[in-house]
Amino acid sequence: MDEIRLITIAGPPSSGKTSVILKMIESVEGLKCQCGVIKFDCISSLDEERYTQAGITAQTGIAGNLCPDHYFVSNIEACLAWAKENQFNTLITESAGLCNRCAPHLKEMMAICVLDNLSGINTPLKTGPMLKLADVVVVTKSDLVSQAEREVFRYKIQQVNPKATVLFINGITGQGADKLARMIGLAKSVSNAESLKLRFSMPAALCSYCLGETRVGEDFQVGLNRKIKLS
Numbered sequence: 001m002d003e004i005r006l007i008t009i010a011g012p013p014s015s016g017k018t019s020v021i022l023k024m025i026e027s028v029e030g031l032k033c034q035c036g037v038i039k040f041d042c043i044s045s046l047d048e049e050r051y052t053q054a055g056i057t058a059q060t061g062i063a064g065n066l067c068p069d070h071y072f073v074s075n076i077e078a079c080l081a082w083a084k085e086n087q088f089n090t091l092i093t094e095s096a097g098l099c100n101r102c103a104p105h106l107k108e109m110m111a112i113c114v115l116d117n118l119s120g121i122n123t124p125l126k127t128g129p130m131l132k133l134a135d136v137v138v139v140t141k142s143d144l145v146s147q148a149e150r151e152v153f154r155y156k157i158q159q160v161n162p163k164a165t166v167l168f169i170n171g172i173t174g175q176g177a178d179k180l181a182r183m184i185g186l187a188k189s190v191s192n193a194e195s196l197k198l199r200f201s202m203p204a205a206l207c208s209y210c211l212g213e214t215r216v217g218e219d220f221q222v223g224l225n226r227k228i229k230l231s
């Protein structure tokens with residue numbers, strides 16, 4: 001059975017995911033023709049065009065009003081089948097990571113989180129399992145901050161995820177992308193989606209508001225909800 005190296009890349013909007021993926025693919029000889037990228041987003045995305053312009057086969061999945069990671073997990077099997085049909089040996093998924101509580105990361109499969117060094121030093125502390133459970137954390141836009149800010153950011157990442165390898169990559173020049181390329185060379189492959197498991201169970205979201213309720217009062221709140229404690 002064909003094996004596919006599946007790599008999940010997640011990070012906040014505009015953190016530099018596409019830039020890093022493009023530079024990484026370019027730095028591995030022959031990868032361009034052997035890999036496919038699928039972008040998961042909520043509302044719209046122009047990433048597919050950027051990949052296509054770079055000669056990379058890409059697709060887009062728009063989650064609409066669903067959490068993009070819930071949408072991801074219900075579609076990853078079809079994405080693997082697509083990659084097989086195209087005879088790729090590598091499938092990269094790029095997720096918007098809008099809801100910081102979910103993560104598309106899968107057990108055994110290489111998991112990468114991309115964070116923007118400009119986003120504030122406490123961003124790592126506010127980022128959930130997509131950072132905490134990543135194997136590699138890529139920090140972009142460090143060209144725009146001081147050495148001290150780079151080191152503080154690295155320290156904050158390590159507080160949340162001490163095991164991850166932290167790589168500083170410039171998404172514009174590609175500086176540092178070769179290190180990531182070497183790491184993906186070690187990534188494991190999978191032959192079918194049935195054996196895959198999420199690293200983290202998705203948070204429950206099942207209440208009247210998920211089903212379209214717009215009225216605010218308590219009488220309209222059915223299902224899972226939690227009340228704020230005010231002192």
Ligand SMILES: Nc1nc2c(ncn2[C@@H]2O[C@H](COP(=O)(O)OP(=O)(O)OP(=O)(O)O)[C@@H](O)[C@H]2O)c(=O)[nH]1
Nearest residue numbers: 013014015016017018019140141142169170171172
């Ligand atoms: N200065 C600087 N700019 C960067 C770097 N990496 C990315 N950018 C810029 O940041 C912006 C967003 O980069 P993208 O690669 O589109 O980010 P993304 O995470 O893929 O964005 P979405 O998929 O739309 O969420 C672009 O204008 C990039 O040129 C970097 O290392 N340094």
Ligand SMILES: [Zn+2]
Nearest residue numbers: 017018047094
């Ligand atoms: Zn992108």
Ligand SMILES: [Zn+2]
Nearest residue numbers: 067069099102
């Ligand atoms: Zn979510």
